Amino acid sequence: VQLVESGGGLVQPGGSLRLSCAASGFTFSIYYMSWVRQAPGKGLEWVSDINSGGDSTYYLDTVKGRFTISRDNAKNTLYLQMNNLKPDDTALYYCARGPRGLGPRGQGTQVTVSS
Secondary structure, three states: EEEEEEEEEOOOOOOOOOEEEEEOOOOHHHHHHHEEEOOOOEEEEEEEEEOOOOOOEOHHHOOOOEEEEEEEEOOHHHEEEEOOOOOOOOOOEEEOOOOOHOEEOOEEEEEEEOO
């Protein structure tokens, strides 16, 4: 299992970023996938899930309406579109195989929201 996140960076409050997660080494299209994050000095926090077909999605309440999870099974890629970013969204973001971030994760991509 290999998961490689990208797309993080430094963004001002109110800005947007799109994270990507390239998956390989397993049959991507049959698995739930998820995003989790870890803010400095805090534990791992689940952010969002998507089912295998991409037609059911679930979100942490504090990101609902701002973040959108999606996937392209033909490209073995998971996405997280993040809009109206807030300083509290600053964290290392990981994609994970399976729901709730419980499966194998990638190395993460850093998102920093600051003016």
